[in-house]
Amino acid sequence: MNSSAQPGGVPARPTSRDVAERAGVSQATVSLVLRERWQGRVSPARAETVREAARALGYRPNLAARSLRLGRTRTALVVVPALSSEFFAKVYAGAARVAAEHGFGVVLYPSPEGIGPAPDPFAHSSATLDGVLAASMAAPALRALSGGGLPLVMLDSEPQDPGAAATVNPDIADGMRRTAAHVLDLGHRRLAHLAADVDSWTFRERADALARETARVPGAAIVRTERAPLSVRGGLAAAERALTADPRPTVLVCDDDVLAVGALKAARRLGLRVPGDVSVTGFDDTELSTAVEPELTTVRLPATAMGEEGMRALLAALRGETAPGAVLPVALIPRASTGPPPAG
Amino acid sequence: MNSSAQPGGVPARPTSRDVAERAGVSQATVSLVLRERWQGRVSPARAETVREAARALGYRPNLAARSLRLGRTRTALVVVPALSSEFFAKVYAGAARVAAEHGFGVVLYPSPEGIGPAPDPFAHSSATLDGVLAASMAAPALRALSGGGLPLVMLDSEPQDPGAAATVNPDIADGMRRTAAHVLDLGHRRLAHLAADVDSWTFRERADALARETARVPGAAIVRTERAPLSVRGGLAAAERALTADPRPTVLVCDDDVLAVGALKAARRLGLRVPGDVSVTGFDDTELSTAVEPELTTVRLPATAMGEEGMRALLAALRGETAPGAVLPVALIPRASTGPPPAG
DNA sequence: CTGAAAGCGCTTACAG
DNA sequence: CTGAAAGCGCTTACAG
Numbered sequence: 001m002n003s004s005a006q007p008g009g010v011p012a013r014p015t016s017r018d019v020a021e022r023a024g025v026s027q028a029t030v031s032l033v034l035r036e037r038w039q040g041r042v043s044p045a046r047a048e049t050v051r052e053a054a055r056a057l058g059y060r061p062n063l064a065a066r067s068l069r070l071g072r073t074r075t076a077l078v079v080v081p082a083l084s085s086e087f088f089a090k091v092y093a094g095a096a097r098v099a100a101e102h103g104f105g106v107v108l109y110p111s112p113e114g115i116g117p118a119p120d121p122f123a124h125s126s127a128t129l130d131g132v133l134a135a136s137m138a139a140p141a142l143r144a145l146s147g148g149g150l151p152l153v154m155l156d157s158e159p160q161d162p163g164a165a166a167t168v169n170p171d172i173a174d175g176m177r178r179t180a181a182h183v184l185d186l187g188h189r190r191l192a193h194l195a196a197d198v199d200s201w202t203f204r205e206r207a208d209a210l211a212r213e214t215a216r217v218p219g220a221a222i223v224r225t226e227r228a229p230l231s232v233r234g235g236l237a238a239a240e241r242a243l244t245a246d247p248r249p250t251v252l253v254c255d256d257d258v259l260a261v262g263a264l265k266a267a268r269r270l271g272l273r274v275p276g277d278v279s280v281t282g283f284d285d286t287e288l289s290t291a292v293e294p295e296l297t298t299v300r301l302p303a304t305a306m307g308e309e310g311m312r313a314l315l316a317a318l319r320g321e322t323a324p325g326a327v328l329p330v331a332l333i334p335r336a337s338t339g340p341p342p343a344g
Numbered sequence: 345m346n347s348s349a350q351p352g353g354v355p356a357r358p359t360s361r362d363v364a365e366r367a368g369v370s371q372a373t374v375s376l377v378l379r380e381r382w383q384g385r386v387s388p389a390r391a392e393t394v395r396e397a398a399r400a401l402g403y404r405p406n407l408a409a410r411s412l413r414l415g416r417t418r419t420a421l422v423v424v425p426a427l428s429s430e431f432f433a434k435v436y437a438g439a440a441r442v443a444a445e446h447g448f449g450v451v452l453y454p455s456p457e458g459i460g461p462a463p464d465p466f467a468h469s470s471a472t473l474d475g476v477l478a479a480s481m482a483a484p485a486l487r488a489l490s491g492g493g494l495p496l497v498m499l500d501s502e503p504q505d506p507g508a509a510a511t512v513n514p515d516i517a518d519g520m521r522r523t524a525a526h527v528l529d530l531g532h533r534r535l536a537h538l539a540a541d542v543d544s545w546t547f548r549e550r551a552d553a554l555a556r557e558t559a560r561v562p563g564a565a566i567v568r569t570e571r572a573p574l575s576v577r578g579g580l581a582a583a584e585r586a587l588t589a590d591p592r593p594t595v596l597v598c599d600d601d602v603l604a605v606g607a608l609k610a611a612r613r614l615g616l617r618v619p620g621d622v623s624v625t626g627f628d629d630t631e632l633s634t635a636v637e638p639e640l641t642t643v644r645l646p647a648t649a650m651g652e653e654g655m656r657a658l659l660a661a662l663r664g665e666t667a668p669g670a671v672l673p674v675a676l677i678p679r680a681s682t683g684p685p686p687a688g
Numbered sequence: 689c690t691g692a693a694a695g696c697g698c699t700t701a702c703a704g
Numbered sequence: 705c706t707g708a709a710a711g712c713g714c715t716t717a718c719a720g
Contacts, residue, residue, distance in 0.1 A: 015697055026707045031699055041705065064411035065697035068712050073408070083452075084433035092427060092454070108427075108452040110436070232635050261635045268637060291576050291605045292636055293612060359713055370691045375715055385689065409713035412696045 094307025235262020275339035438651025579606020
């Protein structure tokens with residue numbers, strides 16, 4: 001009886017046994033050939049026969065069986081807080097590219113805080129994982145991850161985290177420092193900070209760098225800090241609060257492009273021109289920042305490079321090497337949303 | 345020797361055998377208890393002992409072994425063309441929620457055309473999959489998927505596709521019909537269509553509906569169709585071409601919010617007011633549509649519901665039932681980017 | 689109510 | 705150069 005047919009008539013998936021039978025060799029030979037471990041152990045002619053049989057049957061190795069046997073899966077989990085952000089999409093793309101180069105696959109896990117509903121990234125990753133690459137996680141989500149006992153590389157996160165094999169960060173502090181220097185150089189002295197209402201390293205870093213740089217300039221001060229959820233609406237409400245305060249700030253330094261877009265809307269509603277009456281800065285350089293008018297002065301983060309470097313570090317850790325951390329450079333992109341403060 | 349310690353000192357993951365040993369029962373009992381199949385077969389006291397042992401050891405079943413044994417994984421692949429879009433993020437969220445309700449997990453595969461590099465969604469899904477849910481795929485990507493031989497449910501795609509067990513669509517034609525009716529009612533007669541440069545059902549549907557509805561009104565015509573890649577920049581260039589044509593259209597009907605945002609920028613560059621000189625419509629109702637000024641008249645798609653319904657259809661197909669297709673209603677959201685055409 | 693045993697599909701150390 | 709056999713960790717039909 002043909003093992004590729006079942007009682008119900010549903011064609012069963014061919015196994016390496018089927019391939020072996022068709023090629024007239026043992027299962028072992030099939031495995032050797034298909035895994036490219038045959039050189040000097042199987043004759044070239046036989047190897048070709050095996051490949052042909054596999055092709056003819058449409059054979060695909062059962063990955064569950066392979067994983068079980070090998071004890072590893074050549075699969076990494078990439079955890080991101082939000083799917084709908086270009087930044088994380090690029091991080092993923094970079095990580096997946098490097099993983100593929102090394103014969104690794106990648107499973108994406110959008111963490112619950114961002115979007116998904118699954119409470120446990122390990123409950124249903126479809127199989128065992130070899131390692132985890134996690135980006136920009138808030139503290140609680142991070143703790144859940146550390147519990148997995150897998151090699152973990154963090155992106156855009158606390159550098160000294162003891163649970164991580166390595167950390168790959170953009171130079172957030174430098175990005176905010178450049179932003180602050182840019183508006184201070186333009187002459188601004190009354191700054192407001194529109195801060196993301198998220199407890200994570202990356203946003204603490206922004207707040208600290210802004211405070212430090214502002215303190216270096218005599219007469220300059222952060223006259224107001226408004227926390228906002230990461231949405232246009234959140235930025236709008238926070239900016240309205242900041243812009244109706246007395247004295248009114250002359251620049252809104254925002255933790256994220258999406259908040260800055262909200263700030264532009266707030267200014268317009270209040271009849272303030274940007275940058276004539278008030279300047280606005282963003283952070284991330286997403287497509288949003290050039291979608292609006294005026295286009296946003298913002299900080300470009302090396303998203304793809306972070307995914308790539310992070311995956312390299314994870315693969316190194318999986319080989320048992322000490323994974324190198326990294327701090328990647330960022331760039332300030334000056335656009336039309338910033339200018340000199342109004343006279344007086 | 346303790347099986348949870350290895351020569352190297354690395355703690356091995358505990359297995360069901362370890363749990364059985366600690367609880368003083370057989371491996372079979374462990375499996376029965378942890379899979380909740382013990383009622384009437386194992387005494388409650390023993391069941392509790394097993395659960396305690398599992399907890400104490402931090403036991404997690406090896407999913408590769410379970411999958412191999414069961415021949416299925418309770419895992420579906422969700423394929424989306426782009427990660428950085430709220431629409432697909434919501435589709436994913438809906439699908440994952442319904443899957444979780446049924447004890448299914450979900451693995452995300454951003455198809456290469458959108459963003460990712462992996463050429464074969466099946467090469468590295470980390471294990472076998474039970475089924476596939478694919479959204480808005482262009483024709484070639486779709487063909488690759490059909491080859492998997494897995495139950496396939498399509499979202500936002502050709503309804504009659506023979507490879508799919510079911511198709512769940514938003515009522516795209518109705519959305520574009522309402523958009524066209526809205527601008528025709530306002531008095532517009534010279535329409536331009538900013539069409540997405542993507543060969544897929546959803547965009548063909550938009551073009552057809554727009555043409556049909558326009559043809560119903562005497563004197564109205566699509567005076568120009570411009571194809572554009574799906575980006576702000578693409579929309580900008582296409583809109584500049586359309587707006588410098590003679591006669592100039594009085595409204596730009598765009599296939600997507602991102603194109604409409606580009607159209608707003610083009611109008612501004614040409615010194616045209618929106619909607620005073622030219623009206624603009626979008627499609628999708630993403631956050632972009634309210635980020636810009638004026639805010640976009642657009643069509644809201646039931647993204648989350650599509651993910652939910654799609655996953656329900658896939659789970660039905662996996663149970664061997666005939667999966668119901670569905671067409672979900674959409675809504676026109678009129679905002680400030682549309683108004684009456686200029687006099688003359 | 690409980691346990692011993694078989695087997696899912698694969699890979700690899702070993703024997704020839 | 706090739707094959708027979710063991711075993712990865714789990715689940716389930718079967719025997720007691």
